[in-house]
Structure formats: C-alpha cells, structure tokens
Amino acid sequence: MSTQATTPDRLTKAVMNLPRRDARDKLQGRTRYTVDDTDAGLLHAAFRRAEIASGRILRIDTIAARAMPGVKAIATAEDAPGLHGIGIADHPLFADEVVRYHGEPLAVVAATTLDQARAAAAAIEVEIEPLPACLTMEQSLAADAPLIHPDWQSYEILKDGAARGGNVAWEATVVRGDTDAAFARDDVTIVEGTYQVGRQSHVPFEPRAVVADYEDGRFHIRTSTQVPWTVRHVTAKVLGVAESRVRVTVPAVGGGFGLKFDCSLEPFAAILARKTGRRVSLVNSRREEQMTCLSRENADILIRSAVTADGRILGREATVLMDCGAYGGEQVFLTTMTAHTLGGNYRLESVRLSSRAVYTNTPPNGAFRACNGVYNTFALERHTDEICAAIGMDPMEFRRRNVVGDGDLGATGQVFEGDVLRPMLDLALTKHGPHDGRTHTDDGRLYGRATTVGTWFIFVGPSAATVNLNADGSATLVTSGVEIGSGTMVQSLPQIVAANLGLHPDDVIVKTADTDASGRDLGVGGGRTTVSIGAASEAACEEVRQKLLRVAAQMLQTSEEQLVLKDGRVEIVGRPGSGTSIQTVIAQAEADIGPISGSGAFTAPGIPAMPGCAAGHFIDAIDIPVFAVHDCELAVDPDTGAVEILSYRVVQDVGRALNPRAVHSQIQGGVTQGIGYALHEDITINAQGAFDQAGFSDYRIPTALDTLPIDFHLYEGAPSCGPLGTKGAGEVPILNVGATIACALARATGQAANQLPLTAPRVMALMDGAGPDLRFPHISRRWSDNTIAFRD
Amino acid sequence: MTISLTINGDPLEYSGDPRRTLLSVLRNDLRLTGAKEVCGEGFCGACTVHVDGAPKVACLIPMGTLSGRSITTIEGLGAPDMLNAVQQAFVDHDVVQCGMCFPGMVLSMSHFLAETPHPTRDEIKRAMTGNLCRCTGYERIVDALASIAPAQEALS
Numbered sequence: 001m002s003t004q005a006t007t008p009d010r011l012t013k014a015v016m017n018l019p020r021r022d023a024r025d026k027l028q029g030r031t032r033y034t035v036d037d038t039d040a041g042l043l044h045a046a047f048r049r050a051e052i053a054s055g056r057i058l059r060i061d062t063i064a065a066r067a068m069p070g071v072k073a074i075a076t077a078e079d080a081p082g083l084h085g086i087g088i089a090d091h092p093l094f095a096d097e098v099v100r101y102h103g104e105p106l107a108v109v110a111a112t113t114l115d116q117a118r119a120a121a122a123a124i125e126v127e128i129e130p131l132p133a134c135l136t137m138e139q140s141l142a143a144d145a146p147l148i149h150p151d152w153q154s155y156e157i158l159k160d161g162a163a164r165g166g167n168v169a170w171e172a173t174v175v176r177g178d179t180d181a182a183f184a185r186d187d188v189t190i191v192e193g194t195y196q197v198g199r200q201s202h203v204p205f206e207p208r209a210v211v212a213d214y215e216d217g218r219f220h221i222r223t224s225t226q227v228p229w230t231v232r233h234v235t236a237k238v239l240g241v242a243e244s245r246v247r248v249t250v251p252a253v254g255g256g257f258g259l260k261f262d263c264s265l266e267p268f269a270a271i272l273a274r275k276t277g278r279r280v281s282l283v284n285s286r287r288e289e290q291m292t293c294l295s296r297e298n299a300d301i302l303i304r305s306a307v308t309a310d311g312r313i314l315g316r317e318a319t320v321l322m323d324c325g326a327y328g329g330e331q332v333f334l335t336t337m338t339a340h341t342l343g344g345n346y347r348l349e350s351v352r353l354s355s356r357a358v359y360t361n362t363p364p365n366g367a368f369r370a371c372n373g374v375y376n377t378f379a380l381e382r383h384t385d386e387i388c389a390a391i392g393m394d395p396m397e398f399r400r401r402n403v404v405g406d407g408d409l410g411a412t413g414q415v416f417e418g419d420v421l422r423p424m425l426d427l428a429l430t431k432h433g434p435h436d437g438r439t440h441t442d443d444g445r446l447y448g449r450a451t452t453v454g455t456w457f458i459f460v461g462p463s464a465a466t467v468n469l470n471a472d473g474s475a476t477l478v479t480s481g482v483e484i485g486s487g488t489m490v491q492s493l494p495q496i497v498a499a500n501l502g503l504h505p506d507d508v509i510v511k512t513a514d515t516d517a518s519g520r521d522l523g524v525g526g527g528r529t530t531v532s533i534g535a536a537s538e539a540a541c542e543e544v545r546q547k548l549l550r551v552a553a554q555m556l557q558t559s560e561e562q563l564v565l566k567d568g569r570v571e572i573v574g575r576p577g578s579g580t581s582i583q584t585v586i587a588q589a590e591a592d593i594g595p596i597s598g599s600g601a602f603t604a605p606g607i608p609a610m611p612g613c614a615a616g617h618f619i620d621a622i623d624i625p626v627f628a629v630h631d632c633e634l635a636v637d638p639d640t641g642a643v644e645i646l647s648y649r650v651v652q653d654v655g656r657a658l659n660p661r662a663v664h665s666q667i668q669g670g671v672t673q674g675i676g677y678a679l680h681e682d683i684t685i686n687a688q689g690a691f692d693q694a695g696f697s698d699y700r701i702p703t704a705l706d707t708l709p710i711d712f713h714l715y716e717g718a719p720s721c722g723p724l725g726t727k728g729a730g731e732v733p734i735l736n737v738g739a740t741i742a743c744a745l746a747r748a749t750g751q752a753a754n755q756l757p758l759t760a761p762r763v764m765a766l767m768d769g770a771g772p773d774l775r776f777p778h779i780s781r782r783w784s785d786n787t788i789a790f791r792d
Numbered sequence: 793m794t795i796s797l798t799i800n801g802d803p804l805e806y807s808g809d810p811r812r813t814l815l816s817v818l819r820n821d822l823r824l825t826g827a828k829e830v831c832g833e834g835f836c837g838a839c840t841v842h843v844d845g846a847p848k849v850a851c852l853i854p855m856g857t858l859s860g861r862s863i864t865t866i867e868g869l870g871a872p873d874m875l876n877a878v879q880q881a882f883v884d885h886d887v888v889q890c891g892m893c894f895p896g897m898v899l900s901m902s903h904f905l906a907e908t909p910h911p912t913r914d915e916i917k918r919a920m921t922g923n924l925c926r927c928t929g930y931e932r933i934v935d936a937l938a939s940i941a942p943a944q945e946a947l948s
Contacts, residue, residue, distance in 0.1 A: 028826070205925075252890075255926055665886065697833055709931045
C-alpha cells in the first residue's frame with residue numbers, strides 16, 4: 001500500500017520501553033480482579049466434589065442441602081446436558097453417572113454466604129460405588145485395563161483424522177522417510193533413551209474465578225480467563241443455549257500461564273445465575289485450585305536414533321505418552337506439537353513419531369507456558385547428549401552441525417526459512433566462551449555446564465481489531481485481548497497502534513475483551529497476542545490511515561502519498577509544520593464522511609507440510625518457528641543432592657523486540673518458572689488418585705532465593721509474518737530450562753538425569769546409582785506397536 | 793464482645809466472630825481488596841498488612857487478637873496521588889506483571905527498607921522470601937529496591 005509508512009519507519013517509532021499504565025493501580029491495591037468482586041448482594045457458590053478416582057454414582061440427594069440456611073440454588077448434571085472438549089466432545093460439566101477423577105464436580109451450591117454454600121455442599125448426600133481405577137498410563141495401557149470412557153466411540157468428533165481407541169484419547173503420528181532402512185544400516189550407532197516428567201502446577205496468584213449474571217435473557221460472565229471466546233462457546237454448548245446468548249467480559253487477570261486457556265468454572269456460575277436471578281461468584285479455594293489444576297501433564301518418552309559416526313541423524317523414532325487425565329482437553333491438541341519439538345531442533349533424514357494422549361483416572365491436564373515443548377525439549381536435549389557420548393562427539397559441535405537452518409525440513413516436511421539456530425549458537429559460544437574442563441567448584445561441589453537448543457512456535461490463528469479515532473485525537477483499540485500480566489495490552493499493542501497512527505502510546509486507549517464489542521479471537525496464549533492481535537490492529541490502523549489521509553489531502557491540497565502521520569499531526573513529507581493537527585482532520589472527516597474507524601483481521605494462512613506424512617494433527621506445520629539457546633552452569637552438593645544454579649544465560653529469537661525491557665521481564669520470570677519445574681515443583685498422585693500437594697506449603701514454587709539474574713541476548717531479524725517482524729516473547733523463555741539444567745546436572749554427576757523434577761532426594765538417588773526405573777514396559781521398542789494407526 | 797481497632801486511621805468496632813481472620817474482614821466486610829487471599833496459609837505474603845507498623849500476614853490473624861491495634865493496608869499507605877519510594881521504584885523499573893503479589897510486596901519491603909536503609913542484594917532477597925511471586929522471577933524487584941538507598945542518599 002503506497003500510503004503505509006515503511007516498516008523500518010514504523011519499527012523505529014514502535015520500539016520503546018513504554019512503562020505499564022496498570023502498574024500504579026496494581027501497586028496501590030486498586031486493581032479489581034475477578035476475585036475482588038465482593039460486593040454486597042452477590043451470591044457465593046461452592047462445589048461438592050468427588051473424593052474417589054473412579055466410581056459409579058448411585059445417588060446424589062440435594063433435598064436436605066436445599067433446606068439449609070441461605071441456600072438459593074443447587075445445580076447437578078441434569079442442568080448441563082452437553083459435552084465439550086478439544087478434538088472430541090468427551091467432557092461433561094458435572095460427573096454424570098460415573099466419576100472419573102478425584103475432585104470431579106458433583107454439584108454446586110449458591111448461597112448468601114460462602115460458609116453457607118460450603119456447609120450445604122457438604123450436606124449433599126452422595127453414594128458412589130467404587131470402580132477399578134487407572135492412575136498411571138502404564139495401568140491405562142495394560143491389555144486388561146478398564147475403559148475410562150466405555151462410550152468413546154459415540155462421542156462427537158470435533159476434528160477428523162485421528163486414530164483413537166481404548167484409553168487412548170487421541171493419537172497423532174508422523175511418518176517421513178524410511179526409518180526401518182536407516183536403523184538397519186551397518187554404519188550407524190543406535191542410541192535409545194527413556195525420559196519421564198511429572199506434572200507442573202501453574203499457581204496463578206488469582207485462582208480460577210468467575211462472577212456470572214443473567215441479564216435480559218442472556219448470560220453475562222465476568223471471568224479470569226485468557227480465552228473469552230472459548231468461554232462463550234463452551235458455556236453455550238454445555239448449557240445447550242445459543243452462543244449469542246452469552247457475553248464474556250474480562251477484568252485484569254491475576255496470572256494465567258496457560259491454566260486459563262480453557263473454559264473452567266464459568267458454566268457452573270452461569271447455571272446458578274439463571275436459577276437464582278442473582279449475580280453469583282464462584283472462586284476456587286487454593287486447595288481446589290491445586291487439586292484440580294489443569295497441569296502441564298506428566299509424560300513418558302522413548303526416543304531412538306540411528307546416527308552416523310560423523311553425527312548425521314539418519315533415522316529417529318519416538319513415542320510420547322501424554323497423560324491427559326480423565327478427559328482429553330488440551331493434550332488432544334498438544335499431541336500435534338510433539339512433531340515440532342522432538343522433530344525440531346535438528347535435521348532428521350527420516351522420522352516416525354507417535355504422540356498419544358492417554359486417559360487416566362486423574363485430574364485433567366491443560367496448557368502451561370510452552371506446554372509439552374518444555375519436556376520434549378528436555379527429552380530431546382538429554383537424548384542428544386547421549387548420542388554425543390555414544391559417538392564420541394563434542395555436544396556443541398554436534399549441535400552446530402545438525403541444527404535446522406535455511407531450506408532444511410521440519411518433522412512434517414515444512415521447509416524452514418533462514419539460518420537462525422546456528423548463528424544463535426555461535427553467538428552464545430562467543431558470548432559465553434567454550435566449556436572448560438571444570439569438574440568441581442572451588443568449594444568442592446560437582447560442577448556441570450550445558451548448552452541446549454530449543455524449537456517452539458507462535459500459535460497464530462484468527463484475531464480481529466477495531467480502531468476508533470476520537471475527536472480529541474486519541475484512538476481506541478477494541479480487541480478480545482486480555483491483560484494477564486505479560487504487558488501485551490499495556491505495552492506492545494498501544495506501541496503498535498501509536499507507531500501506525502503517529503500518536504504517542506499514551507493516546508491509545510486499549511479496551512479489554514468484551515465479546516459483545518470485540519471481534520472473535522483465539523485467546524491470549526501461545527505467544528500469539530502481539531503477533532495476531534498486533535497484526536489485526538495494524539490492519540485496522542491502515543484503514544484509519546487511508547480515511548484520514550484522504551480527507552487531509554483534500555484539506556491540504558496535496559496527494560495522500562505526500563502525507564505522513566507524526567506526533568499527532570498530518571504533515572506534508574519533508575515539510576514539518578506544513579500540515580495540520582489530527583483533530584482538525586477528524587473534525588473535517590466528521591463533516592464529510594463521518595467518524596473515522598477501521599477494522600482489521602489476521603490469520604496465518606498455514607505453512608504446507610509434506611502431503612501424507614502427518615495424521616491426527618491440528619496444524620500441518622508451524623507458521624512462526626521460534627528458537628532459543630540456553631546455557632547453564634550449576635553445582636551439585638554431593639552430600640545432599642542440592643543443586644545451585646551458578647549462571648543462566650539465554651539467547652532468544654524474538655523476531656523484533658518492541659519493548660526490550662518487557663521482554664527481559666518475561667525471560668527472567670519464565671526461566672525462574674523453569675527452574676522450579678526442573679528442580680523442586682513436584683506433584684505426586686496418591687492411591688486415591690489425588691495430588692499429595694494441596695497448597696503452597698507442599699508445592700514449592702521458587703522464592704527470591706531460588707533464582708538469579710538471568711543473562712539474556714535478544715536475537716533479532718529472524719523471519720516472521722508477525723507485525724514489524726515480531727514473534728511472541730513471553731512463552732518461550734521456559735522452553736529449554738528443564739533441558740539445560742538436566743544436561744548440566746548429568747555432566748556434573750556423570751549420571752543419566754532423565755527424570756524431572758530433579759529434587760534433592762532424586763539427585764542423591766541418581767548419585768547413589770539408584771536412579772528411577774525408566775524401562776517403560778508400556779512402551780514397545782517396536783515403534784508401530786505404540787500406535788493404533790500402524791499396528792500390525 | 794466488641795473489639796476496637798483502627799484500620800487506615802479509621803476506628804472500627806468489631807463484634808463478629810473473634811476467630812475470623814483479619815483478611816476476611818478487610819476483603820468481605822470493608823471491601824478493602826488490596827490485600828489478596830492467595831495461599832491462605834501464611835506462605836505467600838500477598839495479604840501482608842502493617843499491624844502497629846510491622847508487616848504481618850492478615851490470613852493468619854484472628855480478629856480477636858487485634859484489640860487496640862492499628863492496621864494499615866495498602867489502601868492506607870500514603871495518598872492516592874502519591875506513591876512511596878518503593879512503589880515509585882517498582883514503577884520506574886517496570887517490575888509489575890499480574891500484580892497480585894505487589895500490595896503485600898510493597899508493604900513488606902517498605903518496612904524492610906525503613907529498618908535496613910543500606911541493604912545488600914543478598915539481604916533484600918532474604919527479606920523477600922516471605923513474599924512469593926509467580927510472574928517476575930524477582931530479580932528486577934531486587935534491582936528496584938537496590939536503587940532506592942543510593943538515590944535517597946544522592947538527594948540528601
């Protein structure tokens with residue numbers, strides 16, 4: 001478009017360390033999150049949850065509970081007939097006929113006070129006959145395992161093309177090239193490794209929370225969510241009403257990290273609002289939040305590689321079992337992402353991958369910052385170090401030779417554009433120096449250092465934006481974005497709009513999501529907000545610019561091409577002060593054509609994959625790859641197994657950093673979350689199918705003493721279809737933290753650090769030669785046995 | 793039995809259940825929602841208030857123990873148009889993310905700096921272990937706090 005400012009010009013204007021406009025209120029305790037809606041007149045709701053992992057519901061009697069003081073309504077399965085899910089509709093709102101996990105909602109009560117609601121919930125009479133439970137994937141995949149969803153064949157399929165069956169909720173496979181031939185060659189070394197990770201809990205400081213109302217025959221849901229349109233869709237689906245009857249608005253969100261990338265409490269509160277005609281608040285207690293957390297899933301992984309003496313990977317086969325818990329949820333989608341992480345990083349001449357979401361009688365899992373990328377990268381990088389040990393090659397040299405670059409194929413046959421990882425590795429090597437041969441710290445602890453690479457993606461997808469130009473010369477950006485803490489809504493988006501319209505970002509008002517006002521959007525997550533909403537916003541600005549310049553050209557007796565928007569004015573190119581204020585043009589426009597607004601939309605067209613090599617996938621390839629190089633030095637106390645991180649250094653592919661200071665915040669925070677994942681955030685599931693960790697006292701998130709200043713370099717200029725060349729920067733910092741710490745710890749101890757988290761007792765056991773049993777009887781060494789689609 | 797105390801300088805006559813927590817009364821009765829209920833067991837510090845000038849976690853304090861006490865919450869710190877040095881440093885260093893931990897962080901660290909005007913980085917981190925944060929990874933908060941003492945010296 002001829003009138004559009006050039007990219008370098010817009011980029012220059014857009015890049016700045018804009019401070020957050022929401023900081024002051026947050027620091028003064030004035031920000032009202034969903035949990036802060038404590039107004040008088042609100043009803044409070046509480047769940048009655050199952051306390052058994054698997055059982056048949058014989059009786060739920062609410063009569064006595066209904067008669068208790070303050071009780072206004074009770075809802076059960078009969079109030080929500082619909083099933084929802086991702087890929088398959090397998091999830092009822094309430095346990096219906098059977099209980100599939102400890103903590104599953106049986107009923108929800110609305111009462112005048114929270115204490116009354118809890119008392120009534122406890123008074124509901126429940127009779128459940130215990131059924132055999134599968135608490136591990138090994139149990140679920142046993143030949144005689146009970147089916148967690150006996151009716152799986154009758155479920156509505158929301159996405160075609162996947163193999164399913166038994167306790168396998170979803171299977172995604174990749175077959176590219178002939179791995180059998182590669183493994184059969186006599187000039188290859190075959191390296192096999194098994195890896196296991198536990199769950200990670202997000203622990204957002206604001207738990208999942210909602211206030212629902214029923215207004216003019218429609219539901220109004222105010223909620224702490226990352227995905228207003230998903231909440232709208234799922235609420236309508238499970239309640240059996242038209243989606244247009246649900247409105248979702250979102251106040252400031254007190255942390256998400258992916259936990260709030262799914263509909264959760266909203267439909268329950270909506271039902272109670274309709275039943276009572278009152279506003280209903282439903283907030284998870286911290287115990288509920290922990291015990292039913294849609295965690296980063298636990299996983300069991302087998303990788304086998306056929307590698308030549310000079311380090312070429314001729315063949316790779318892998319099976320990844322992802323525990324989805326009692327319902328498929330996000331793991332169904334995430335099976336796709338195994339291809340782009342295990343099949344990422346390195347050139348593979350042939351590859352076969354099986355990625356399976358496996359039902360267990362445990363709480364359902366969900367999305368968590370970089371999702372399965374985090375543990376697939378851990379498994380892949382440990383495996384890579386095992387390959388290097390087996391063929392006697394320096395790990396850095398192996399990585400430099402093999403990382404994907406311009407023209408190389410991804411797992412599903414997509415062709416990567418640009419050399420990114422190799423220059424990033426070289427930069428890291430130059431900046432951080434080569435690994436010396438140090439084995440101990442000065443105080444006698446075991447020393448290890450590792451450098452790893454990671455490949456992840458920006459989850460693009462559809463976004464819409466409207467920009468209204470106001471008479472005072474300010475602009476209002478209307479999107480379905482929400483501010484979860486990462487700063488997108490208060491930093492990158494106003495910076496983008498301001499750069500496009502020649503305004504200061506303070507003159508850009510950013511409206512937070514209201515599904516009655518803003519267009520459809522996939523949600524805030526997957527590193528997509530700056531990219532997708534940013535691109536839609538740029539498109540909306542372009543329409544505004546064109547209208548504005550058309551009017552201004554008439555006023556200033558020149559052509560549109562001769563005009564630029566700058567500092568709140570429309571100026572003739574090369575003649576500062578010759579033009580007029582933007583307010584004057586807006587006033588003229590109101591007289592000529594009416595108020596100026598523009599709408600914009602974005603979606604990535606989708607990168608093609610090699611036909612026929614991927615099955616059960618939600619995306620064929622990754623539209624915007626994003627890469628990271630991490631380097632860690634650590635010390636292990638040989639007497640206690642305690643690990644101290646001595647240095648942590650990141651080179652991150654950001655495309656373009658619009659607000660470098662804010663990106664640094666994401667790196668510092670993301671790496672710290674990764675340190676918790678790698679070392680001490682541990683969830684164990686007991687014989688009742690419940691988590692042993694119910695709160696802050698036993699689920700240990702990092703304190704100030706558990707982290708350190710993270711050194712960082714923002715690598716710019718890699719190709720991206722994002723606006724101004726941006727990529728999302730908030731998700732990827734956590735990607736290879738578990739990998740880097742495990743690889744460094746393996747070098748420090750000389751042991752296979754192939755299980756996360758590496759708690760001090762586990763590290764002691766490793767050093768004592770009593771590491772975990774990772775033989776995985778439920779994963780066959782014959783790859784096709786681990787599939788439905790290719791099994792003989 | 794009625795308990796008399798002050799909240800942000802205003803007198804409060806409380807005659808409810810003495811076992812209720814201060815946090816519940818602040819949030820649900822007085823609608824002072826700056827103190828956040830996050831862990832509910834004294835680990836996270838998000839509900840920190842000042843009791844007679846010293847930081848305490850409001851989720852563990854029964855109302856019955858507060859007779860004659862003076863409570864300051866984040867809403868009572870300074871004036872609406874005036875940030876204190878800690879709040880201003882947090883703005884200047886762009887440390888805020890989701891924001892849930894910051895009311896407690898501000899109250900704890902304001903008291904700490906008043907007591908320890910020239911802290912080392914390590915002292916700041918140790919003082920901060922009672923205030924957890926899930927977003928920031930802490931170090932930028934430490935940077936902000938470390939900047940305050942030298943800045944105050946430069947002014948004086």
